[in-house]
Amino acid sequence: MHVTHLSLADFRSYARAEVELGPGVWSFVGPNGQGKTNLVEAVGYLATLGSHRVSSDAPLVRMGADRAVIRAAVVEGERRQLVELELNPGRANRARLNRSSQVRPRDLLGVVRTVLFAPEDLHLVKGDPGERRRFLDELVTARAPRLAGVRADYERVLKQRNSLLKSAAMARRHGGRGVDLSTLDVWDQHLARSGAELLAQRLLLVDALRPLADKAYEAVAPGGGPVGLEYRGAAAEVASREELYELLLGALNEVRPQEIERGVTLVGPHRDDLVLRLGQLPAKGYASHGESWSLALALRLASYDLLKEEGPEPVLVLDDVFAELDARRRERLAELVAPGEQVLVTAAVPQDVPDVLSGARFAVTEGRVERE
Template sequence: MIVEQLSLVDFRNYAAVDVTLGSGANVFVGRNGQGKTNLAEAIGYFATLGSHRVSQDAPMVRDGADAAIVRMRLAYGDRRVQLEAQLNRSGSNKARVNGAAVKTAELPRYAQVVLFAPEDLQIVRGDPSSRRRFADQLLVQRAPRMAGVLADYDRVLKQRTALLKSARARGIRGDALSTLDVWNDKLVQLGTDIIRARLALARALSVPVAEAYTAIAGEDHRPELEWALSIRGGDPEDDSDTPASSRPLDQRVGDGTTEADEIQAQFRAALADKRQSELDRGLTLVGPHRDDLVLRVRGLPVKGYASHGESWSVALALRLASAQLLRAQSQLGDPVLILDDVFAELDVDRRARLAGLVGGFEQVVVTAAVENDVPDALRARTVRVVAGSIVVETALDTPGDAGD
């Protein structure tokens, strides 16, 4: 899959701009604050319906405008698809595919993008929510139906938590809150789907993460991924340094119980055990919203033990492994790989190794403040960005192809 054309109207610091991209490596060069990362952010939006920098859409709308328009033409071999997203400062966003109106949730079906940025260091060093977000975004890209499951779980979670807060205010205790059981059933059903999908994802990532880490770091530090599940006791959100045990679940255990049955049984038992604590605190204390993806190197948690270089290598390995998973299962071709201001954070050896690893993808988009930070192998096509304008565009393989 290749992004051939990107057009922005009132997006971030761009009043209007059109950028032509080619296969292979495309480098956006510009000093900090000029708008190069905004271009990467716009491409990534179609895959996740969100930004890697902010949690809301409003900051992506240019100051003084009511809405931003992002258009992207994708090529899958000989096939072309035009995607359009209208990001409204207030109200629901709108989307089009080849000019026809669609639900915005349909856009990720057409665009697969893996974006790595300095913010991704929070995946390995930040709180559990950063790791859950990483996993869930990848789940949706691999199986778009998971977007609905995650949204439904979030809705049930909010309603159940509101009920707990109301019960706490009224002094209701123990089994007196019978309506809680109805929400428990919904929470368990949806939560089990999410837990199973996350466990399967960790298993699928295990080998490609280890291979990518060794290739980037130049050493085998035995990187590992393991979900710490709140349904198994403990609370990763309250004490992420001592996560709950998360032994791998087989698809079918010895007594014939399926993985789903085992998870549901543990989930219900944990809810029963935490019932009074939840009423006392007015919070839902058990479920995938409180789980953590534990990352280790050399047998130790990355968070709190890994060096800066090791942490960067783990974060990069997670993204590269994600790209490998999408590449292996996609009928759209390779995902577009974006490296946003990454090379400045790496030493010379890691830069060269990373360039070698990504060079085989159909399209790689790189942003950099200093062009020389980018290895020569990735500098065939360069777009220079100054204050929201494309002022120079060179393409060594297609001379004369100029942008706006």
């Protein structure tokens, strides 16, 4: 899979941008703050319906504009598709596929597939559990786009359930009339049902990633492993959907008094974590800076290998990564990704792009993208 054309309108710093691409390595080089990352961020947004830099769409719309548009032509084998997203902060985003508007944004998932390496990846190792849950869920959705609907259902039910619990907690604290909790059993069932499906996919994913992550870490940092991945939550082993449903339902019932007291849902995939280990120790709190970087890179490389095994080869995006790495890791990473069908690289100076990734180059300056 590769992108042949990227078109932006009022996205980030670009009033307009038209970039012709193709297979192979493509580098975007220019000083910081000139718009390099904005280009690859747009490609990543088409793949995940989210940004790796911000959590909302508002910062993605150019100042003074009320919407932004990302459009890309994509080739997969003999198949060519045109995907388009219109970002409307505060309103529903709109999607088009092959010029048809009879699609939802999440229907675009799977048309563009990317694996993105960025400085923010360090948070996968050192950050909060939410960073690792997001990593898992984006990869789950890349493997099976239908899971986007399951994730949306889970978030909707969780919001409704939390609202009911919060009302009950507030009433208890202020001595008011008790809140009717008769619907809580129904919300529990809905949460456990969608949660079991999401949990099942996460557990299958972690099982598939374990050997790939260990192999990738050895490639990036020979002799530094082994790498361990441990899912931590209400269930930690692959089981049937019905078994996971019953586990979640039982866990919700067990903590219900505490939930009513605190006003929040305490059990479910939204509370789980992926524990990363190097040797016998958890990476968070014990791994050095270099080890943490190597582990983050290994997770991305494992993701790439997994997606490539199961479907179209993803576009590899390396956003200002090489400046963060020492010479050894820089060269090893470059050698590993160089054979990719399409590799998009951003760098502040040409020297940050390893020789093995020499290819077509764009100069990015003050929002202008010019082929060198």
